[in-house]
Amino acid sequence: MIILSKLADYGVIIATQLATQPERQANAATLAEETRLPRTTVAKLLKALAHGGVVTASRGASGGYRLARPAEAISIAEVVAAIDGAIGVTQCSIHGPDCTRTTFCSTKPHWKRINDAVGTALAAMTLAEMTPANLFAQWLKLPPKPGPTEGQGAAP
Template sequence: MRISARADYAVRAALLLAAGESEGPLKAESIAEAQDIPHKFLEGILNDMRRGGLVTSRRGAHGGYQLARPAAEISVADVVRAVDGPLVSVRDVRPPELSYSGPAESLLPLWIALRANVRRILEGVSLADVASGHLPGEVHALAEDPAAWSNP
């Protein structure tokens, strides 16, 4: 799985909105500056997140963007899907739509298992978890493995 710049920027923007949830809407310019995200690129991302039902926007002097529901109810997977589509695909095809033959036949269950694990992690972590710094134990355990930090 590859995390695109769009997905990274979207999650970072959503986390900023989650951290300031009680303070009202944030302007795109403020989000872009705070997270060092190109403003025009962020506008497209925020529009995708709005269409995906994750943020709402309001025009005017007191306008801006805010989360459409509490941060504890929005998973990292929700944000990634809103801007990038499916979490795991192979050649832009969802694994269940693939078929292989011969020695490659076992690839399909491998891709499905990969998708299940990515889902389990990203769907199990809310914006509130990340914004508060309280990641689930399973995520901590995986990240504490020294092999997770090296590139073979």
């Protein structure tokens, strides 16, 4: 089983790409090239990320996107939620009262614990930790380092 959708995965890659050069304003086409992802898809995802408050957009010529906050202050959970919606383990974790079997289903109350664990795991990692600049630091188990580095990106 795969937890994240392709698009959510892409979303993290795009956001990470933005995190490598936080000052820069990049447009959809540029980000698509850098991440080797389809242009139209990248454009679509950036809209979703903007909607979710992960990035800010400026329109018009020489417009583009940049992170809405410092990379250290943006969690993977936020990025994923902006694209795939709120995280829930089961159907009833999300639309709880809709489940007609609520009264005699014994498993429901227990999912919350698992739900929280997954949410915590995604919330614990920030975009800053995802950047290549922190790859080596990660290896050494050093604390994450904010600074920007040169370009990178992309996945399956």
